[in-house]
């Protein structure tokens with residue numbers, strides 16, 4: 001029989017980040033958000049979920065499977081940070097949605113709202129494609145860090161001003177697959 005060595009990411013990167021939001025709390029909140037979204041869009045033909053790569057991939061996967069309404073998945077990629085935790089300021093589009101969203105109801109699914117620049121940019125960008133509506137959903141938000149006013153229609157949790165990883169979120173590409181949301185101390 002073939003022996004497979006399974007290596008846990010934390011063993012090779014850094015010590016376990018300090019837990020901020022546990023797996024059970026995330027699961028429960030995702031279920032609540034999915035219920036609310038399903039209710040709000042129950043009369044719409046189809047909801048287009050636009051996941052923001054890479055950070056939203058796990059949240060989008062869980063949220064989308066808990067919806068009870070017709071939905072399709074799109075992805076968009078932007079870049080505003082380098083490899084660390086400092087914002088480079090301007091938001092840059094790396095990959096646009098592939099499908100035609102004209103006349104469709106769109107829900108942007110983000111991992112985290114920090115300064116708000118990324119979400120503000122994305123709303124404007126997607127609105128330029130002529131959708132029926134654009135709303136926003138984010139798993140976490142650092143309210144104290146807001147630099148621009150941007151509306152989050154569906155929010156998982158407000159968190160303190162800390163760098164968080166796990167459940168899709170990274171620090172320099174590490175710890176994205178941690179099952180809970182934890183705090184790390186950036187070195188930059």
Ligand code: IMP
Pocket residue numbers: 055080081087110111112113114115116117118119162163164165169170171
């Ligand atoms: P904003 O444009 O400042 O709101 O930044 C949003 C983007 O920055 C998010 O989509 C994340 O990719 C990244 N980001 C901000 N804070 C964190 C964090 O604490 N952990 C991981 N990524 C973060």
Ligand code: MG
Pocket residue numbers: 052053054055056110111112
């Ligand atoms: Mg993001």
